[in-house]
Amino acid sequence: MISRTREMLIEKGLFLTAIFSIIIIILLIVLFIFREAIPIFQDYGFIHFIFGWEWAPSDGEYGVFTMIVGSLCITFLSLAIAVPFSFLCAIFMAEIAPQFMRRILKPVIETLAAIPSVVYGFFGLIVLVPLVRTHIGGTGFGILTASLILAIMIMPTIISVSEDAIKSVPLEYKEASLALGATHWQTIRYVIVPAAIPGIITSIILAMGRAIGETLAVIMVAGNVAQIPSSILDPVRALTSNIALEMGYATGLHYSALFGTAVILFIVIMILLVIANYFHYKKKIVVGGGYL
């Protein structure tokens, strides 16, 4: 009897913890951000706020469109740099690398993931900015530099999650493919990678989340100019940087506009997640009763 009530209590406890940690916390955060952002949407206009090109709080101009473009540019360029490398690296580590190499690579990649973003930012400021300025052009502060730094930061995420996805493809698939006479490479190309694609897309979603949410490293190297870029060497301001740069000084409508920026960031992330999840779902391979 005692053990049954105890079991029930534990179950309820787990249930409450789950509900609290996921739903309530997210709801509270979202509610709070939206509540603080309401004044800017009312006074300045939602459409005006999203599509305005001018960000000049001291003149009462609060358009974030340039920053939406900036954030997306940095995020997609960093993904374009990081995904091919990480994808190939994951295949290598999961399928081809000999045991001793895996033992070296794994901890190195984990270390890469554990370095704080401010260190990456500082590295970017000291090393990458002058490199880009002297060898490629511009001031060194810009989309390219920020994307390079972000690419290094998100590679560990993509590599480890993709590697797990590739490794979790059932051994029978590989055995069947090899038994049919396919070479190792053909097996990887036509069996293992297609079966692991949903997991790989998940890794890209996670990486995208990190890239778009990264603040400090981007502040240090992106130049933070609120403008529509005309080349990848132009400085841009990301949505997150905007909040972090000006939060300390903001009062009144400006303060609300920064929360408005957070709402826009939230919406942008939601849209990207929906798109990414659609592909994730579409690529699932149905085998028998379930899917991989």
Add this chain to the structure above:
Amino acid sequence: MDIKWKGGIILIFVILIYLLLRPGVHYERIEIAGSTSVQPVAEKLAAEYMKKHPDVKINIQGGGSGMGIRTAQQGVVDIGTSSKSLKPEEKDGLREYVIGKDGIVIAVNKENPINDLTKEQLRDIFSGKIRNWKEVGGPDAEIHVIVREEGSGTRSSFQSLVMKDTKIRKDAIVQGSTESVKQAVKQDPYAIGFVSMSHMSDDVKALKIDGVQPSEKTVADGSYPLVVPFIFLTKGEPTGVVKDFIKWVFSPEGQNIIRSERIVPAIANVSDDD
């Protein structure tokens, strides 16, 4: 087993509640928040003061001049700090204590041959009217203008001292702190930026403005044109330990610490206090 667990949990709770509610050693507290430029000197002052008065705890936070003014007005902190002069509408109900003066230094790369600019040239460079160094007698290269973010005390002082009603060019690179402005100027031979004099170091070159070299002396005698005040703000008349702390800041001892942080002291204001 059960009893042990419960006993343990109850014990932890009791300890937690005790820690939260314990009477504790009685400290007088002073909360200070505001300008990040004032922060280092305020920290030095606080550390020295706490050494003398072990029963006083002083907490110091950054956040910017705007935040210092706001939180002082709201009474959230005992002392707000600002590194810019207050606008008339911001002064409402606040007492100002100018604890010292700092200069704004125009910094360029050490490789840059330029040594001297006039205020007009400076305004034209930062507004984007002059875009090439050769227009002011330098090499034929584009000028990379580096500024601080909107709301920064140094930026708004620079705006009011140099730019007046002219706007800073929109495509100037924005950096979030004095150190990163310096870092950017240090690496880029064609960059120009402004930093506060107390944060100045040898790795970038300070320009003369209208022929005057920025230094403690020229800031003190008023010949250097770009000077900002360091201000302590209190809501109404300070009382008790806050009053005592401010009084101590204006004593010779406090002013010596201010001087050691390379800020020009302003003893003249001590008469406000009593």
